[in-house]
Amino acid sequence: MPAESLHRDARRFFFERYGMTSADLERYLAAALDRGGDFADLYFEYQSTSSLLMEESLLKSANQGISVGVGVRVLAGERTGYAYSDDLAPEKIVRAAETAAHIASGPARTHIVGLREVPSRATLYPVVMAPTDAELMAKLALVERADRAARAYDPRIEQVRVSYADEVKWVLIAASDGTEAADYQPLARMGVFCLARDGASVQRGNSGGGGRVDLSFFDRQLTPEELAGQAAREAIQQLQARECPAGEMTVVLGPGWPGVLLHEAIGHGLEADFNRKKTSAFSGLVGQRVASPICTVVDDGTLPGRRGSLNMDDEGAPTQCTALIENGVLRGYMQDRLSAGVMGAHATGNGRRQSYAHMPMPRMTNTYMLPGEDDPEAILRGVKKGLYAVNFGGGQVDITNGKFVFSASESYLIEDGKITAPVRGATLIGNGPDVLTRVSRVGNDLKLDQGIGMCGKEGQWVPVGVGIPTVQIDRLTVGGTAG
Amino acid sequence: MTDGNHRDAAHGDSNGLLELAQRIVAEAQRRGASGAECVMREGRELSATVRLAEVEQLKQAGGKSLGIRVFLGQRSASTYTSDFSWPAVTQMIDSALGIARIASADPAAGLPQPEELGRWEGDLGIYSPAAARVDTDAGVDLARRAEAAALAADPRLRNSEGGSFEAGEGRRIFANSLGFAGEYRRSSCSIAAVPIAVEDGKMQRDYWYTVAHDPARLDSPEEVGRIAAQRTLRRLGARKAPTARVPVVFDSLVARSLLDQIFTAVSGESIYRGASFLAGTLGELVAAPGVTVVDDGPRPGGFGSAPFDGEGVAKRRTVVLQNGRLESYLLNCYTARKLGLRTTGNASRGLADAPGVGYGNLYLEPGTQTPEELIAGIPQGLLVTEFIGSGVNIVTGDYSRGASGMWIEHGQLAYPVEEITVAGNLKDVLKQIVAVGNDLKFRSASAAPTLVIEGMTVAGR
Numbered sequence: 001m002p003a004e005s006l007h008r009d010a011r012r013f014f015f016e017r018y019g020m021t022s023a024d025l026e027r028y029l030a031a032a033l034d035r036g037g038d039f040a041d042l043y044f045e046y047q048s049t050s051s052l053l054m055e056e057s058l059l060k061s062a063n064q065g066i067s068v069g070v071g072v073r074v075l076a077g078e079r080t081g082y083a084y085s086d087d088l089a090p091e092k093i094v095r096a097a098e099t100a101a102h103i104a105s106g107p108a109r110t111h112i113v114g115l116r117e118v119p120s121r122a123t124l125y126p127v128v129m130a131p132t133d134a135e136l137m138a139k140l141a142l143v144e145r146a147d148r149a150a151r152a153y154d155p156r157i158e159q160v161r162v163s164y165a166d167e168v169k170w171v172l173i174a175a176s177d178g179t180e181a182a183d184y185q186p187l188a189r190m191g192v193f194c195l196a197r198d199g200a201s202v203q204r205g206n207s208g209g210g211g212r213v214d215l216s217f218f219d220r221q222l223t224p225e226e227l228a229g230q231a232a233r234e235a236i237q238q239l240q241a242r243e244c245p246a247g248e249m250t251v252v253l254g255p256g257w258p259g260v261l262l263h264e265a266i267g268h269g270l271e272a273d274f275n276r277k278k279t280s281a282f283s284g285l286v287g288q289r290v291a292s293p294i295c296t297v298v299d300d301g302t303l304p305g306r307r308g309s310l311n312m313d314d315e316g317a318p319t320q321c322t323a324l325i326e327n328g329v330l331r332g333y334m335q336d337r338l339s340a341g342v343m344g345a346h347a348t349g350n351g352r353r354q355s356y357a358h359m360p361m362p363r364m365t366n367t368y369m370l371p372g373e374d375d376p377e378a379i380l381r382g383v384k385k386g387l388y389a390v391n392f393g394g395g396q397v398d399i400t401n402g403k404f405v406f407s408a409s410e411s412y413l414i415e416d417g418k419i420t421a422p423v424r425g426a427t428l429i430g431n432g433p434d435v436l437t438r439v440s441r442v443g444n445d446l447k448l449d450q451g452i453g454m455c456g457k458e459g460q461w462v463p464v465g466v467g468i469p470t471v472q473i474d475r476l477t478v479g480g481t482a483g
Numbered sequence: 484m485t486d487g488n489h490r491d492a493a494h495g496d497s498n499g500l501l502e503l504a505q506r507i508v509a510e511a512q513r514r515g516a517s518g519a520e521c522v523m524r525e526g527r528e529l530s531a532t533v534r535l536a537e538v539e540q541l542k543q544a545g546g547k548s549l550g551i552r553v554f555l556g557q558r559s560a561s562t563y564t565s566d567f568s569w570p571a572v573t574q575m576i577d578s579a580l581g582i583a584r585i586a587s588a589d590p591a592a593g594l595p596q597p598e599e600l601g602r603w604e605g606d607l608g609i610y611s612p613a614a615a616r617v618d619t620d621a622g623v624d625l626a627r628r629a630e631a632a633a634l635a636a637d638p639r640l641r642n643s644e645g646g647s648f649e650a651g652e653g654r655r656i657f658a659n660s661l662g663f664a665g666e667y668r669r670s671s672c673s674i675a676a677v678p679i680a681v682e683d684g685k686m687q688r689d690y691w692y693t694v695a696h697d698p699a700r701l702d703s704p705e706e707v708g709r710i711a712a713q714r715t716l717r718r719l720g721a722r723k724a725p726t727a728r729v730p731v732v733f734d735s736l737v738a739r740s741l742l743d744q745i746f747t748a749v750s751g752e753s754i755y756r757g758a759s760f761l762a763g764t765l766g767e768l769v770a771a772p773g774v775t776v777v778d779d780g781p782r783p784g785g786f787g788s789a790p791f792d793g794e795g796v797a798k799r800r801t802v803v804l805q806n807g808r809l810e811s812y813l814l815n816c817y818t819a820r821k822l823g824l825r826t827t828g829n830a831s832r833g834l835a836d837a838p839g840v841g842y843g844n845l846y847l848e849p850g851t852q853t854p855e856e857l858i859a860g861i862p863q864g865l866l867v868t869e870f871i872g873s874g875v876n877i878v879t880g881d882y883s884r885g886a887s888g889m890w891i892e893h894g895q896l897a898y899p900v901e902e903i904t905v906a907g908n909l910k911d912v913l914k915q916i917v918a919v920g921n922d923l924k925f926r927s928a929s930a931a932p933t934l935v936i937e938g939m940t941v942a943g944r
Contacts, residue, residue, distance in 0.1 A: 063835045247726040279644055429902055
């Protein structure tokens with residue numbers, strides 16, 4: 001890809017590269033609304049990716065790729081028609097528009113407002129240049145540094161796998177209400193996986209991080225050595241792990257990535273589509289107490305450089321910081337255009353999609369709990385017997401009955417106020433609408449995760465962030481094996 | 484219903500993609516690659532969702548993309564693009580060659596041995612042109628009927644995530660510089676219903692579906708709706724179970740997840756890294772004697788069937804576990820070389836990456852007892868009908884997952900349970916499969932009958 005053709009100005013990028021004009025976009029929108037419908041939009045996407053994988057200290061895999069396409073959507077009441085094309089030739093886009101139009105049946109009646117460019121605000125992301133050979137060598141150097149550091153951590157580290165992956169997306173959105181918005185969205189992530197062996201015992205450790213950042217992030221903010229140390233430490237710690245207890249107990253979550261609790265327990269249940277359809281365990285609970293008064297939870301897409309952050313969502317709406325729970329009371333939902341329209345609510349900048357081949361829907365950005373007043377050390381000191389969980393794998397939730405799980409990969413017993421033995425991985429399970437009512441202490445140490453979250457919903461995956469201070473939950477079911 | 488339709492280059496093909504793939508491979512060699520592969524995917528899809536009797540979503544589209552892998556001796560790299568124009572393709576070849584120069588020489592990397600290349604030469608029965616011919620009106624009608632049947636089953640079924648119909652077909656093309664060139668098509672269609680039941684202010688949701696290569700082989704939407712309703716209603720009134728170690732029954736849908744974990748544990752990728760609790764156990768008894776697991780790559784009509792794998796190696800039948808003994812790992816060429824073994828034709832292939840390892844049609848052979856007979860023999864225990872979360876560590880075998888299902892008392896299903904976990908270690912779980920049901924039915928590329936595990940820790944109250 002010749003670097004000079006990759007403008008950061010995504011509007012100019014599409015207009016120059018594909019010879020498009022605003023008049024063309026209006027013509028496509030007219031085709032989409034030719035059979036009626038209330039609203040139509042076009043989502044143009046050009047995505048460039050690269051990745052490296054090192055294992056056994058060999059750079060085993062390196063790849064790059066490009067995908068491009070346009071999605072056309074027509075809304076008629078609560079109905080959505082959708083079609084896409086991976087060819088941006090005008091006749092192909094018109095054809096997709098005509099296909100999406102099938103959802104409506106009747107004569108055209110919606111007037112297309114002349115497109116006007118939405119002024120973009122100061123960007124939340126750094127300037128990332130198009131991939132160059134020099135950059136490729138710099139990425140390789142990062143991967144090698146992580147590999148060396150993990151191996152040097154402890155002689156019991158037997159296997160190390162390091163991955164680096166990044167992407168840049170150019171996005172252009174045009175809608176029948178006149179919106180014409182564009183964005184340029186970088187995303188990078190490094191991951192380290194270690195295996196430790198001691199005699200017959202083998203354990204794994206994982207770490208990862210990144211965000212909407214450039215390569216300097218991994219030199220200045222989260223170094224390969226730090227990531228390697230985290231993964232190696234987890235694997236070595238786990239060599240000593242005992243069986244995890246089973247049953248209901250006090251659980252203290254460490255700060256940062258354990259915020260995945262919020263994502264599963266309440267986040268998904270507060271996405272507007274489930275509430276518009278009244279299929280969420282949180283339906284109709286706005287204004288009611290769903291957490292203890294020391295809990296305030298927000299979804300914030302405006303944090304600079306964060307993995308879940310966006311200048312605008314995938315419908316062209318600016319992202320914002322939305323209060324979900326304020327002092328224990330449910331305040332509101334995360335909206336996309338369709339649900340906001342039906343519910344008579346304001347857009348919150350949460351309409352997201354995996355790619356041009358997918359319809360937008362309400363999704364989280366960065367979801368976290370605001371800090372409280374407790375000293376984290378004091379929280380631990382106050383627990384007679386419980387589990388201290390500091391690192392997690394993934395989680396899942398059943399929106400309708402509210403039951404959620406999240407799986408601890410690194411946790412410790414708390415005995416008489418002290419952290420004692422590491423225990424084996426265990427799944428924690430609870431009920432979304434009441435788990436936060438059992439939060440008895442909130443630490444003053446809010447931390448956001450390092451930038452590893454990937455959220456799946458109805459088959460679509462988008463990057464997200466989470467965060468939480470140290471919190472104490474008085475009763476949660478822990479799925480261990482020890483009696 | 485026709486065959487999965489792989490053709491030789493000499494026969495030509497409808498839109499020249501197979502020839503393009505071969506031309507790309509030749510061009511990569513001309514530009515300096517010592518070896519090359521090209522993989523292409525083309526497909527189209529239709530989906531329709533009806534909710535509360537109104538059309539909610541219609542989606543219709545198609546697309547194609549291609550991936551290139553080049554070798555410079557033992558160095559390799561991959562690129563992909565959705566732009567099939569020749570300038571875009573040659574640019575991708577050059578990028579691949581450029582990044583291959585920084586890759587490490589990996590002694591295990593490379594194309595298959597020429598004699599390993601091949602394809603299954605029978606009728607796989609995985610493609611029906613009828614799938615892509617279902618029009619939107621017919622699809623909407625099937626979705627509507629499935630939802631309507633579910634909601635009509637009981638007045639407590641008062642809401643819905645909808646009924647849906649999906650259909651699609653895909654074509655896969657593969658060529659390499661050893662002269663292999665092949666393609667096949669696969670089609671699929673499905674009907675699903677997701678009703679919601681409300682009782683005492685609490686909601687429960689469940690689903691059912693039917694899937695087939697050919698729309699004529701789908702179950703009726705009414706049957707789908709009826710079963711979805713049953714599955715949803717039986718969850719009403721669920722409570723937590725006591726914390727205890729008890730026998731645990733996996734129904735056939737959730738037993739499939741255990742099979743997926745067995746797959747990950749015997750996959751060459753986990754084995755050569757030592758990242759599996761089954762590493763180094765080839766030839767040993769690792770499961771109960773009633774457990775036989777087979778991967779049947781070219782199974783007629785199978786949802787995972789294909790004539791050749793992601794490296795152009797013929798698909799085949801591999802016995803993984805025979806009466807509890809580990810007979811074979813599942814391997815692609817790379818992992819086979821790492822382990823000093825031969826490929827089992829299990830290379831999976833995305834566009835952008837080097838080949839991975841995947842299964843064709845993986846199943847656990849059925850026993851003789853019905854699920855009801857199995858449950859009747861359990862004084863107290865748990866029937867798991869759903870797992871949530873992914874708390875399984877294949878390195879150690881540690882297993883801890885969220886679950887819901889039915890509590891078993893005196894051989895009978897007593898009451899529904901939820902918000903519980905089921906935990907153990909897979910090394911023990913596999914050896915404690917004390918009974919295997921007779922209810923094996925393929926609904927995807929893996930299938931297992933109902934299984935009884937002698938004892939696992941259930942955590943609840």
